[in-house]
Amino acid sequence: MTNNLILVVFAIAGFCTASCVTVAPVHGNYEKAGMLGKGNLELSGNYSHYVAGAEGNSEPVNNNIGVRAGIGLSDKIDLKIRYEKLMPVASEPDAKFKANYFSLVPKFNFVQNKLSLFVPLSMYRFKVESAYGNSKSTTYSIAPHIIHTFTAKSNQVDFSTSFNLEYLFNADDNAGNNFLMGLNVGAGFSNDLRKWAIRPEIGYLFDPSESGHVWNFGVGLQVILPTSKKSTIH
Numbered sequence: 001m002t003n004n005l006i007l008v009v010f011a012i013a014g015f016c017t018a019s020c021v022t023v024a025p026v027h028g029n030y031e032k033a034g035m036l037g038k039g040n041l042e043l044s045g046n047y048s049h050y051v052a053g054a055e056g057n058s059e060p061v062n063n064n065i066g067v068r069a070g071i072g073l074s075d076k077i078d079l080k081i082r083y084e085k086l087m088p089v090a091s092e093p094d095a096k097f098k099a100n101y102f103s104l105v106p107k108f109n110f111v112q113n114k115l116s117l118f119v120p121l122s123m124y125r126f127k128v129e130s131a132y133g134n135s136k137s138t139t140y141s142i143a144p145h146i147i148h149t150f151t152a153k154s155n156q157v158d159f160s161t162s163f164n165l166e167y168l169f170n171a172d173d174n175a176g177n178n179f180l181m182g183l184n185v186g187a188g189f190s191n192d193l194r195k196w197a198i199r200p201e202i203g204y205l206f207d208p209s210e211s212g213h214v215w216n217f218g219v220g221l222q223v224i225l226p227t228s229k230k231s232t233i234h
Helices: none
Strands: 041-054 057-072 077-088 095-111 115-118 121-130 133-142 145-151 157-170 178-189 196-206 213-225
Touching: 041 077, 057 095, 057 213
Parallel strands: none
Antiparallel strands: 041 057, 041 213, 057 077, 077 095, 095 115, 095 121, 115 145, 121 133, 133 157, 145 157, 157 178, 178 196, 196 213
């Protein structure tokens, strides 16, 4: 295994030929507690950078590019789909590594504009092509998040904090299962948060039974498209 790639606990793409490729699980959200409103649509994109650390050492592990689309099923329930491409910072010169993330994300509101729960139901698909042969693997994830948002009266700035649990389980024997915990802090900036927002975010993900951890940093762009004049965006 490549000595420079620490945090083996997060090697959810544990393909070993002459070495392994390590990527961190998707953890950036670029969300707020407010809902889309019945019938309204969301389109968003994001860039994330992940840094893994253990025992005082740290190094970048992957960069992600993602997109998301959503619809308000009611004033209390949204449904979103998400895709991210995971790009490892360190990879083997004689191997081609592909990692893709797909997620279905139901979201439920408890306190209007302030407190919500969203539960990404996700799948990672990994593929390695090398002189040693080709390998494929699938990892599944369920990651409930509780998110709280404070919104300024001007409706031009908001601040969000979220806490999550995540369980990663594998469809084959390439890697073990992991139970993780995480925190995210994000913000939204706009001239009208009901229509669009730029969302910077920082997050921390860790395995409570191990010493390793991952920091994620990124920024997202969220656009909300009302479908009728009667729709209410929170």
